[in-house]
Amino acid sequence: MPPEIEKLGREELLEVVREQYEKNETLQSENDRLKKLIFGAKSERFVPEVDPQQTSLDFGGTPEVEKNPSATEIIIYEREKNNGKQKPTRQPIPAHLERIIHEIQPEEDVTGLMKIGEEVTEELEYTPGKLFVNRYIRPKYVKPGNDGEGTKVLIGNLPERPLPKCIAGPHLLAALIVAKFVDHLPLYRQSQMFKRQGIDIPDATICGWVNAVGRLLKALYEGHKRKVLLSIYLMADETPIGVLESDNPGSLHRGFHWAYYDPVNKLVLFDYRPGRGKEGPKEILKDFKGHLQTDGYAVYDEYGHKQGITLMHCWAHARRKFAEAQDNDRARADYVLAEIQKLYALEREIKETSPNETEVLAMRKESAFPVIEGLKQWMITNKPAVRPKSGIGKAIDYTLSRIDALKVYTTDAKLQIDNNLVENAIRPIAIGRKNYLFAGSHEAAENAAIFYSLLATCKAQGINPLTWLAETLRKIATHPINRIEELLPGWKPEPVDSGKPGQE
Numbered sequence: 001m002p003p004e005i006e007k008l009g010r011e012e013l014l015e016v017v018r019e020q021y022e023k024n025e026t027l028q029s030e031n032d033r034l035k036k037l038i039f040g041a042k043s044e045r046f047v048p049e050v051d052p053q054q055t056s057l058d059f060g061g062t063p064e065v066e067k068n069p070s071a072t073e074i075i076i077y078e079r080e081k082n083n084g085k086q087k088p089t090r091q092p093i094p095a096h097l098e099r100i101i102h103e104i105q106p107e108e109d110v111t112g113l114m115k116i117g118e119e120v121t122e123e124l125e126y127t128p129g130k131l132f133v134n135r136y137i138r139p140k141y142v143k144p145g146n147d148g149e150g151t152k153v154l155i156g157n158l159p160e161r162p163l164p165k166c167i168a169g170p171h172l173l174a175a176l177i178v179a180k181f182v183d184h185l186p187l188y189r190q191s192q193m194f195k196r197q198g199i200d201i202p203d204a205t206i207c208g209w210v211n212a213v214g215r216l217l218k219a220l221y222e223g224h225k226r227k228v229l230l231s232i233y234l235m236a237d238e239t240p241i242g243v244l245e246s247d248n249p250g251s252l253h254r255g256f257h258w259a260y261y262d263p264v265n266k267l268v269l270f271d272y273r274p275g276r277g278k279e280g281p282k283e284i285l286k287d288f289k290g291h292l293q294t295d296g297y298a299v300y301d302e303y304g305h306k307q308g309i310t311l312m313h314c315w316a317h318a319r320r321k322f323a324e325a326q327d328n329d330r331a332r333a334d335y336v337l338a339e340i341q342k343l344y345a346l347e348r349e350i351k352e353t354s355p356n357e358t359e360v361l362a363m364r365k366e367s368a369f370p371v372i373e374g375l376k377q378w379m380i381t382n383k384p385a386v387r388p389k390s391g392i393g394k395a396i397d398y399t400l401s402r403i404d405a406l407k408v409y410t411t412d413a414k415l416q417i418d419n420n421l422v423e424n425a426i427r428p429i430a431i432g433r434k435n436y437l438f439a440g441s442h443e444a445a446e447n448a449a450i451f452y453s454l455l456a457t458c459k460a461q462g463i464n465p466l467t468w469l470a471e472t473l474r475k476i477a478t479h480p481i482n483r484i485e486e487l488l489p490g491w492k493p494e495p496v497d498s499g500k501p502g503q504e
Contacts, residue, residue: 022389032327162473170473178466181451186436214447221450223485228269231262232290235422242438243445261422268425268456270449293419313405316418321395328391347417357413364410372407461490
């Protein structure tokens with residue numbers, strides 16, 4: 001035992017033991033959480049444990065019907081035993097696919113025989129994508145001049161191309177970008193795929209094309225940003241991205257993509273920032289008015305006091321805290337998880353039945369609001385009974401300090417119980433990081449934010465990203481800059497007020 005410990009009195013020793021116990025408990029909790037992340041299931045689904053010896057309680061529900069022995073009868077029959085396996089069924093091949101007919105005649109001579117029918121078998125086949133060359137041949141003509149005019153040379157105009165003096169056409173550029181930012185296929189792998197088709201396009205060349213397209217779409221991205229920030233309800237989150245430092249070769253900078261999602265209009269915006277400080281959201285949200293839904297990151301706390309903004313929090317993050325606390329205090333954690341499960345059950349019912357906004361508010365007021373108020377009182381009562389640094393203590397403190405922001409969703413039908421939609425929007429970035437690992441420069445990271453914003457919006461609105469991007473690249477070079485929003489995914493013209501009869 002260290003000499004300084006031997007000199008301590010009884011009360012001081014008890015304090016040291018208490019501190020060491022809490023420290024050990026915290027470390028054990030962190031160790032269990034790390035083990036679960038590495039070896040355990042990632043699902044947050046909660047299934048309450050039920051003691052088989054526990055009897056059911058009568059809470060005044062459906063009254064038990066008294067059995068009448070004389071009214072019963074015995075029915076005996078046989079049925080095939082169900083082994084729990086359903087017979088597999090084949091999905092029909094979509095009708096829009098091209099059918100190539102192959103008619104196979106019998107090997108025997110069928111001359112003069114009557115045909116009584118036919119059997120049709122369909123096989124789904126694939127031809128790998130192929131590169132081809134558009135060769136534009138433009139004949140040149142000489143037109144003699146009249147009345148002293150000189151001769152003219154006539155030649156047809158080339159179609160507009162997204163990148164002048166670039167051999168790549170709009171569909172090829174779109175395919176490269178969608179393959180990377182939607183299908184997570186790094187550019188160097190795409191370069192290797194082209195080599196298998198007999199054409200060598202260095203990955204550096206492809207990177208140059210993609211960066212040039214990013215610069216070309218910058219004006220469209222700015223129009224998209226303006227549209228997103230006009231929303232009255234945004235979800236916010238952030239995710240890291242590694243960026244190579246040009247002034248320090250070999251080092252990897254930790255940048256961040258800040259994500260903003262409008263669940264009403266299904267618009268996604270990514271904003272790249274070199275860091276995770278408050279400067280990013282402060283600049284983006286400086287003129288925003290409406291509901292802002294976030295996780296527990298402290299950067300967003302100041303927006304709860306900003307005029308015109310109602311800060312909301314996410315029940316999925318609160319639920320996660322109690323799921324992590326199950327190893328520390330299962331009884332208390334399971335109770336809260338079961339109550340939160342009631343809130344999500346109501347949201348599933350709302351999603352399945354699609355009631356109108358008035359009915360949604362009534363359902364939440366009747367079923368969700370009392371559950372949240374009950375949880376609030378339960379946490380106030382139980383907080384003094386748990387250690388603040390324990391897993392359950394941290395979960396209670398996290399949730400109780402945000403309980404008012406957590407119940408905001410019950411006040412407006414368009415609001416969501418959590419910000420899972422924005423987390424789903426940033427998932428492609430997390431998957432992409434595992435494939436291409438990092439961005440080559442800060443400019444490349446900014447371009448990635450442009451591509452992710454527009455392509456994620458396509459996904460949210462059910463638009464084919466390849467078709468949209470190829471068509472946009474075909475038009476954007478000659479499209480008027482003051483009408484650039486017309487090229488955005490899912491763009492619809494604003495309704496024009498024709499005025500009342502008699503008005504000018």
